[in-house]
Amino acid sequence: MELSMMVVSYLILLVMVLVGVAFVTLMEQKILAGTQIRLGPNFVGYWGVMQPFADAVKLLSKETFSTRAMSAAVYYMSPVVSLTLSLVLWSIYLFNEGGIDFMYSVLFFMCVSGLGVYPILSSGWSSNCKYSMLGSLRAVAQMVSYEVSMAVILLSLVWVSGTFSFYGLVEGQYLVWNIFLFMPLCGVWFVSILAETNRTPYDFAEGESELVSGFNTEYGSGGFTLIFMAEYASILLMSLLFSVLFMSSVVSGLVMVKPMMVVFGFVWMRATVPRYRYDKLMGLSWKSFLPVSLFMFSYYLLG
Numbered sequence: 001m002e003l004s005m006m007v008v009s010y011l012i013l014l015v016m017v018l019v020g021v022a023f024v025t026l027m028e029q030k031i032l033a034g035t036q037i038r039l040g041p042n043f044v045g046y047w048g049v050m051q052p053f054a055d056a057v058k059l060l061s062k063e064t065f066s067t068r069a070m071s072a073a074v075y076y077m078s079p080v081v082s083l084t085l086s087l088v089l090w091s092i093y094l095f096n097e098g099g100i101d102f103m104y105s106v107l108f109f110m111c112v113s114g115l116g117v118y119p120i121l122s123s124g125w126s127s128n129c130k131y132s133m134l135g136s137l138r139a140v141a142q143m144v145s146y147e148v149s150m151a152v153i154l155l156s157l158v159w160v161s162g163t164f165s166f167y168g169l170v171e172g173q174y175l176v177w178n179i180f181l182f183m184p185l186c187g188v189w190f191v192s193i194l195a196e197t198n199r200t201p202y203d204f205a206e207g208e209s210e211l212v213s214g215f216n217t218e219y220g221s222g223g224f225t226l227i228f229m230a231e232y233a234s235i236l237l238m239s240l241l242f243s244v245l246f247m248s249s250v251v252s253g254l255v256m257v258k259p260m261m262v263v264f265g266f267v268w269m270r271a272t273v274p275r276y277r278y279d280k281l282m283g284l285s286w287k288s289f290l291p292v293s294l295f296m297f298s299y300y301l302l303g
Contacts, residue, residue: 010099025055036271070126075127079227079230081122087233092166094167106164109241110154132218135206142198142285150189152294152297153185156296166241174248189242196234203275236259239260
């Protein structure tokens with residue numbers, strides 16, 4: 001009985017994540033339209049509510065094309081693996097009851113999120129396109145660089161809280177939020193998750209002025225849809241983790257209010273911040289964020 005309830009809980013969570021991804025795209029379009037003083041989507045359904053579903057039908061109904069020189073099996077499997085890893089990470093969601101009680105959920109997150117570079121690299125390689133390959137290499141280098149500082153930040157929180165469980169990290173903020181105790185690390189984490197999810201101003205896998213979409217340049221139809229869904233599922237998860245780690249997101253019916261505020265920050269960054277330079281991005285990771293996070297970790301370790 002407990003196993004069946006657990007399976008039902010995660011199936012409902014899976015459906016809610018996918019529906020949430022659809023409406024986050026609508027939210028992004030509406031916020032960007034407001035910042036650019038235009039209407040945005042407002043024809044499909046009341047206030048454009050059905051626009052994400054219309055986009056999904058349009059994309060999935062398009063013909064899938066392929067090139068002769070590509071590696072077909074890897075090409076078609078990469079988007080599936082990417083979305084699967086994004087959804088598997090949602091198994092760390094903090095349920096009141098019915099979910100898996102991860103004793104080492106922080107380690108699980110670090111291990112599975114580290115695997116996210118492989119479908120990106122394989123999708124660029126299998127496309128047999130120099131633009132896709134260069135985009136995948138840039139994206140992988142960027143993600144690996146910022147995962148280092150993210151891991152050090154998590155180790156700092158784990159050391160102070162004395163637990164590798166996200167439940168324990170939430171309970172440790174019963175009196176005061178970590179955002180006040182770890183203010184420098186909070187800022188580093190937010191910028192790092194922007195870079196980890198390849199979001200503006202750190203979307204260097206893409207070259208929009210050259211009409212090059214990075215590692216997914218050769219993807220269209222269903223493959224592009226899966227990559228798109230994986231990106232936004234990761235954005236929702238990173239926003240949830242930000243609230244869990246720094247704003248004590250107590251498990252309740254309003255658990256997604258604070259993560260949606262962080263998602264608004266993602267879109268706000270896209271609407272207002274100009275694009276960074278790639279060499280500055282890598283310098284920011286290795287010359288600024290890593291020394292700061294290591295210094296803070298050493299301070300908490302020795303203090």
